[in-house]
Amino acid sequence: MALRDQIRIMVVDDMSTSRGLITQALDAFGVRNVASTADGPSALKALESTPVHLVISDYNMPGMDGLQLLHRLRSGAKTKGVGFILITGKADKAIIDQGRKFGMNNFLKKPFEPKDLQACIEAVVGRL
Amino acid sequence: MNDTNDPMAEIRASFFIECEELLEALQDGLQQMDDGSDDPETINIVFRAVHSIKGGAGAFGLEDLVRFAHRYETVLDEVRSGKLTADAEAMKVFFQAADHLSDLVRMCRDGQDIDPNGGDNLIAALNAFLGDTEEEEVTAEDFQPLGVMTLDLPDLDAPATPPEYEILFKPGQELFTTGNEPQTLLRNLAALGTAQVRCDRGDLPDLSSLAPETPYFSWNITLQAEVMEDEIREVFEFVDGLCELTITRLDDDTESPSALPDLPAVAEEPEPEPTPAAASVELAPEPAPPKPVAKPESSSDAAPPAKAAGPKSVVRVDLERIERLVNLVGELVINQAMLAQSLDQAGLSPHSDAMNGLEEFQRLTRDIQDSVMMIRAQPVKSLFQRMSRIVREASAAVKKDVRLITEGEATEVDKTVIERLADPLTHMIRNAVDHGLESTADRKEAGKETTGHVRLSAAHRSGRVIIEVSDDGGGINRDKVLGIAKSKGLVPQDASLTDGEIDNLLFLPGFSTASQVSDLSGRGVGMDVVKTSIQQLGGRIAITSERGKGTTFSISLPLTLAVLDGMVVNVAGETLVLPLNVVEETLSLGPEDVQMLRPGHNVVRVRGGFVPLYDLGIMLGYRGARDTLAGAIVLLISLEDGTRAALVIDGIQDQRQVVIKGLDDSFYRAPGIAAATILGDGQIALILDPADIIAAAGPMRHAELARPERKAVNE
Structure with missing residues (x-):
């Protein structure tokens, strides 16, 4: 069984287009266990009952941004070990440094090709 | 890939829908900023809207859109971080940039060619706000990805233990x-x-x-x-x-048993590319026994963690489906009327179960109908937002300083009405900016504020939607209007018209007051076209103007294009329907009630006042004058503009809801006839527009009788 059959991923993005694009790309890689939510609080709530291996989250979201979500994940007993990839439109040094501090596993700058996303994920979890 | 079900095409289509929402949020945010809001969340929303559009556009390779959005976003980010103040000058550029962004989005959507240099002026204007601080970006090479050390999740099929x-x-x-x-x-x-x-x-x-x-x-x-x-x-x-x-x-630190072994870290590799070493890592399929669950019913079995988030959830429905529903409800209303009629003819007791059931059925039908109409209703906000752009463009074209004030943006109107209002409203707004408002110099001379104001408002009033466009310009130059009308032969040379009648000359076909037709308000398209568009929506347009103070156009529209609360009446053996909301009361004329103003022109006394009297039978050409008006039944009509009139009819049948069936264009448009309907007995009846009937009675006559009450009181 390949990793892609087992891995569970949660996509967090306030823009449904982005959620659709990432889910679509993951689907093309053969990753089928993908959940998505439109904001950080819903993601945290969903993760309470259904944990995932990897969270792929947008940075710029209303309310709770991607880094705040990361911080909340890292402080939760159940979620502190989850993989976290930040999708950002601007790889601002301040943002990336903060991410690093919070234990971000990787980041991906928009726009990206599906193969970039795959490489980014595989750098965190290994070959899909 | 299957063309009909290409997932990318679907996502692309949904991107453009999402863009419309983001553009609306952007307009809204900018408007709030322009109105002086210093809520940091406002600029965040504005920034995020542009940012999200850029993000999506990047994914679809829409380079021109990305390039422009990026510039725009960078400047907005400066405002967001407090490095740049959004003063009036900046706001002007931001609005223009929003307009350009919205053009780009639509051009990308429709696959139109984009002039790669089209936004250069704006980009230059945006760049002018930026210092030379270059953003410090981190490249992927600077970041060491962290491999996930543990993938210790419970088995997928095992229900998670509730906390x-x-x-x-x-x-x-x-x-x-x-x-x-x-x-x-x-x-x-x-x-x-x-x-x-x-x-x-x-x-x-x-x-x-x-x-x-x-x-x-x-x-x-x-x-x-x-x-x-x-x-x-x-x-x-x-x-x-x-x-x-x-x-x-209690269970905060209890680790679930691992179903998946830890993944070896792959982070040692500086290159984020997958290597054969990482590729060889397979997950052991050894499942751990799931932790016993205290009560299986309480566990969330396979419930998807994804949930529609946000303050309210929204479903997008194909408009065709709604149309179908609206039509079906229309049929239901007719059907219910027919059923009511046959039960009535069967002579059932009003207390019988069937009649009680029918009553309930009627109530439910009405509820369903209201709910269905609500689906079609939309706030006029999107329409008004488009108008703010028209004002910006129009005022720039004629070099006037104009501010648009909108009111009642939340007023809900049928979607079709909103769509079909866009063109007439655009024309009216341009007119207001171009012709309504004076030049800056003239305003200064008149001692007015140099900034002209155009007010656009929407409100619900007496069962209709009233939309007003008003300006604080010079008002209608009636001498000039009359002069033009005479020179064009639209009115006789010796005609003497009241102010209201002169104002209404603007609605005559081919009328244009601007001495030079500007390229703004266009050629050939005049207020007559606006009036026709409004009438086709079952609406009316009225004009009021005061010299030196400004002009107001008032549009009155039905709330829905599908059903009407009507009063069914008889005139000379014909069955007609009048909108119930204009019928103030019904009277039976006594011999003393009618007074003749001049032959054929009567007024009726209503509680001390006088109201002009029109005989529907004569006006619609059904019959000649009645021998005597005494004993005739009249409907007292009250219109939104305050005009009252009394219509002579021969009898009242019923009050009921009727489904409006539009009259085909192939029918000659008879004044006063708005539409038709099918009654409970299958008979077809015409639906009248009382205001149109009164207007059709002729401007002279109407003006003469416009306010007879006052005249009567003064005498």
């Missing part, structure tokens, strides 16, 4: 005196999941020293439930402060 909480609850004295009941709270708590409740009675004194109003018990509850701590607190919301409450998460 366990220990809750200590000790009511205080006031909990009882305020009428709260611990039992209810405990029950609500147990409803969340599986609860084990233990009552601590240790504090209970001897019976002799027991104070009956003092709480002695406390409770210790172990709750296993798929909830967050906040949800537990919510149960105790109403007794907050009236009790001692401690909530402890």
Whole structure:
């Protein structure tokens, strides 16, 4: 069984287009266990009952941004070990440094090709 | 890939829909900023809208859109971080940039060619706000990805164990005196999941020293439930402060048994590319026994974690489906009317079950109808936002300083009406900017504020939607208007017209007052076209103007294009329907009530005042004048503009809802006839537009009688 059959991923993005694009790309890689939510609080709530291996989250979201979500994940007993990839439109040094501090596993700058996303994920979890 | 079901094409289509929402949020935010809002969230929303459009556009390779959005976003980010102040100059550029962005989005959507240099001026204007600070970006090479060390998730098929909480609850004295009941709270708590409740009675004194109003018990509850701590607190919301409450998460550190082994870290590799070493890592399929679950029913079995988030959830429905529903409801209304008629003819007692059932059926039909109409209703906001752009462009073209004030943006109107209002409203707004408002120099000379104002408002009034476009310009130059009308042969040279009649000349076909036709308001298209568009929507347009103060165009539209509360009347053997909302009252004429103003022109006395009287039979050409008006039935009509009129009819049949069936274009448009309907007995009846009938009675006559009450009182 390949990793892609087992891995569970949660996509967090306030823009449904982005959620659709990432889910679509993951689907093309053969990753089928993908959940998505439109904001950080819903993601945290969903993760309470259904944990995932990897969270792929947008940075710029209303309310709770991607880094705040990361911080909340890292402080939760159940979620502190989850993989976290930040999708950002601007790889601002301040943002990336903060991410690093919070234990971000990787980041991906928009726009990206599906193969970039795959490489980014595989750098965190290994070959899909 | 299957063309009809290409997932990318679907996502692309949904991107453009999302863009429309983002553009609306952008306009809204900019408007708030322009109105002086200093809420940091406003600029965040504005920034995020542009940012999200850029992000999506990048994914679809829409380079021109990305390039422009990026510039725009960079400047907005400066505002967001406080490095740039959004002064009037900046706001002007931001609005223009929003307009350009919206053009780009639509051009990308429709696959139109984009002039790669089209936005250069704006980009230059945006760049002017930026210092030379270049953004410091991190490249992927600078970041060392962290491999996930543990992938210790429970087996997919094993239901997750709900979290366990220990809750200590000790009511205080006031909990009882305020009428709260611990039992209810405990029950609500147990409803969340599986609860084990233990009552601590240790504090209970001897019976002799027991104070009956003092709480002695406390409770210790172990709750296993798929909830967050906040949800537990919510149960105790109403007794907050009236009790001692401690909530402890019990299983916080209990690690679930691992179904998946840890993944070896792959982060040692500086290149984020997958290597064969990482590729060889396979997950051991050894499943660990799932942790026994206390109560399987309470576990969330395979519930998808994804949930539509946000304050309200929205479903997008194909408009065709709604149209179909609207049509079906229309048929239902007709059907119900027919059923009512046959039951009535069957001579059933009004107290029979069938009649009672029918009553209920009528009520439900009406509810369904209202609900369906609500689906079609949309706030006029999107329409108004488009108009603010028209004002910006029009005012720039004629070099006038103009501010648009909008009111009642939340007013909901049928979607079709909104769509079909865009063109006439655009024309009216351009007219207001171009012709309505004076030049800056003229305003200064007149001692007015140099900034001209155009006000666009929407409101519900007496069952209709009123949309007004007004300006604070010079008002209609009536001498000039009359002069043009005479020179064009639109009115006789010796005609003497009232102010209102002169104003209404603007609606005559081919009328244009601008001495030079500007390229703004266009050629050939005049207010007559606007009037026709409004009439086709079942609406009316009126004009009022005051010299030096400004002009107001008022559009009155029906709330829905599908159904009407109507009064069914007889005139000379014909069945006609009048909108019920204009019928103020019905009267039976006495011999003293009618007074002749001049032959053929009568007024009727209504409680001391006089109202012009029109005979529908004559006006519609059904018959000649009645021998006597005494004993005739009249409907007292009251229009939104305050005009009143009395219509002579031969009899009233009924009040009922009718489904509006539009008259085909192939029918000659007869004045006063708005549409048709099918009645309960299958008969076709014409629906009248009273205002149009009164207007059709001729401007001279109408003007003469416009306010007879006042005349009568003065005499």
